[in-house]
Amino acid sequence: MKNVMVWTGAGQIGMAIARRMGCGMKIVVGDKKLENAQTIAKIMNDAGYDVVPLEMDLSSRASIRGLIAEAQQFGDITMLVNAAGVSPSQAPIEAILKVDLYGTAVLLEEVGKVIAPGGVGVTISSQSGHRMPALTPEQDAQLACTPTEELLELPLLQPKNIRDTLHAYQLAKRCNEKRVMAESVEWGARGARINSISPGIIVTPLAIDEFNGPRGDFYKNMFAKCPAGRPGTADEVANVAELLMSSKGAFITGSDFLIDGGATASYFYGPLKP
Numbered sequence: 001m002k003n004v005m006v007w008t009g010a011g012q013i014g015m016a017i018a019r020r021m022g023c024g025m026k027i028v029v030g031d032k033k034l035e036n037a038q039t040i041a042k043i044m045n046d047a048g049y050d051v052v053p054l055e056m057d058l059s060s061r062a063s064i065r066g067l068i069a070e071a072q073q074f075g076d077i078t079m080l081v082n083a084a085g086v087s088p089s090q091a092p093i094e095a096i097l098k099v100d101l102y103g104t105a106v107l108l109e110e111v112g113k114v115i116a117p118g119g120v121g122v123t124i125s126s127q128s129g130h131r132m133p134a135l136t137p138e139q140d141a142q143l144a145c146t147p148t149e150e151l152l153e154l155p156l157l158q159p160k161n162i163r164d165t166l167h168a169y170q171l172a173k174r175c176n177e178k179r180v181m182a183e184s185v186e187w188g189a190r191g192a193r194i195n196s197i198s199p200g201i202i203v204t205p206l207a208i209d210e211f212n213g214p215r216g217d218f219y220k221n222m223f224a225k226c227p228a229g230r231p232g233t234a235d236e237v238a239n240v241a242e243l244l245m246s247s248k249g250a251f252i253t254g255s256d257f258l259i260d261g262g263a264t265a266s267y268f269y270g271p272l273k274p
């Protein structure tokens, strides 16, 4: 038996983190597109990792439970990397809420029931959650603590209250941060930690879809005018994940880490101000 990493979303950010943290582990990677999981499993297995690809859908509790059950056959689940998601140019409002908001909440809950003592998790949120204006304390508490099956019934998540797919994505990512805070209490009772990382623009297929989508110029302007003056890389996100998931991060849980080259700072107080 090995220690097992459960990893959702066989994309570039997930792979960078899995390569950093998954040496010597059994890594079970689930993706809605099985070929993405298989492709990345082959790349990593050819480089000495032990990766099993599976088809799974983050928006389905049954599918999440299936992934966890498969993972448990190999040993104790000691790590979670949630890097599955859809972006504002890839999906309609309903799908963004179902995958990025509800699915992430269910995954944190279900893995939180079985994570081994000393276990750690990261979920990938987004700078988008930081850019949206503050919600009321009551709305924040609703996003943090509403039972998962009732989340999508919240008034602030009803279609008439959501302007467009970007707004849905911002709400989903704000919710990720709040769920991590609430879940860290549950995970802590098991001796485990959970945090989120909020990347800015990181060059991956998802970001390239954004560059080529209706907000392409907006995104290109964003990284040109942010303090770093460039988009980031998945390996830079993995640097943060390594801190959070290693023993150096032992006192860090229930937190969110913005890594965006200063884009959010510039959006509020610099040349990116709208």
Ligand SMILES: NC(=O)c1ccc[n+]([C@@H]2O[C@H](COP(=O)([O-])OP(=O)(O)OC[C@H]3O[C@@H](n4cnc5c(N)ncnc54)[C@H](O)[C@@H]3O)[C@@H](O)[C@H]2O)c1
Residues within 6 Å of the ligand: 008, 009, 010, 011, 012, 013, 014, 030, 031, 032, 033, 036, 056, 057, 058, 059, 083, 084, 085, 086, 087, 099, 124, 125, 126, 127, 198, 199, 200, 201, 202, 203, 204, 205, 206, 207
């Ligand atoms: N790339 C960026 O600029 C950026 C910035 C901020 C946040 N993020 C977030 O990072 C995460 C990973 O994105 P990435 O940039 O590595 O993208 P990516 O396109 O490389 O990978 C995302 C993967 O998620 C999978 N996926 C989509 N819907 C799924 C579902 N319902 N169930 C299971 N898998 C599903 C896709 O098939 C894909 O393989 C996402 O949550 C995204 O919102 C990305």
